Amino acid sequence: MAAETARALQPSLVVLEDCDLVAEDRDFGDAGRPLLFDTLDGLSEDADVAFVLTTNRADVLEPALAQRPGRVDLAIEIPLPDREGRLKLFTLYSEKLEFSLECLEDAADATEGITASFAKEAIRRAVVNAAAEGRTALDADLVTAVAELMSDQDQLTAKLLASATEWPQEDLDADPEGLDEGLEPNADEHPLR
Missing domain, CATH: 1.10.8.60 (Helicase, Ruva Protein; domain 3)
Structure with missing residues (x-):
């Protein structure tokens, strides 16, 4: 859909924030081909469409994004502000x-x-x-x-x-939302113990 819309409006620029959500490394799950590839591959070479992808988690991106020529032309790291x-x-x-x-x-x-x-x-x-x-x-x-x-x-x-x-005991026992109200405390069942 994004590729079709971008092609109809070309020249166009598509900004996809948090691309790690649709281009996660296939080793992390059995989802098959990342969804982002369908979008990028849905355009012909003559399309006047540019994609800007952002992520805070480049370490979890599918390596094929960088390995296939023309898929990602330039990567820029923007550091935290000084x-x-x-x-x-x-x-x-x-x-x-x-x-x-x-x-x-x-x-x-x-x-x-x-x-x-x-x-x-x-x-x-x-x-x-x-x-x-x-x-x-x-x-x-x-x-x-x-x-x-x-x-x-x-x-x-x-x-x-x-x-x-390392967590203080009071943090482990705290129930600020009252979610455990009416439940019997059982130290063996606490997920952090």
């Missing part, structure tokens, strides 16, 4: 807001290793939290939003990378 890049992102996403330059610089300093979407979410969260209180966003709102997101990110990363034996 401090200057983070400052530009915070400045861009807060363009019509009144955060001070000092606050934006502090946010850039405090967020090493983040993506552009993190910066956008920090600004969004600061604005939403302020709006919930019936006011415009202030520097303190951005400071709080960045701190919360960095804390959430650190906690999730720690849990994903830690082995079950």
Whole structure:
């Protein structure tokens, strides 16, 4: 379908985000030929169509993507933004807001290793939290939003990378959603023990 639409609108550019979802290495499952190949192979050589594929998981892509000449002509890695890049992102996403330059610089300093979407979410969260209180966003709102997101990110990363034996017992027993309500606790049945 995408190939037919792109051909009808040529010259055209097709952007496929998270292409790993449709071009995963065949060794990871028995799905057969990756879906992406049907799309790419659905165009003749004279078609004036370019594809831009994005992924955060190049390591799981089907190797045949790179091995067949003409299928992928150029691969570019876009690294995480450095401090200057983070400052530009915070400045861009807060363009019509009144955060001070000092606050934006502090946010850039405090967020090493983040993506552009993190910066956008920090600004969004600061604005939403302020709006919930019936006011415009202030520097303190951005400071709080960045701190919360960095804390959430650190906690999730720690849990994903830690082995079950390293997790605090209270985290293993916690049931914040009440999902285990009415169930008898049984240590042998806990999936992380």
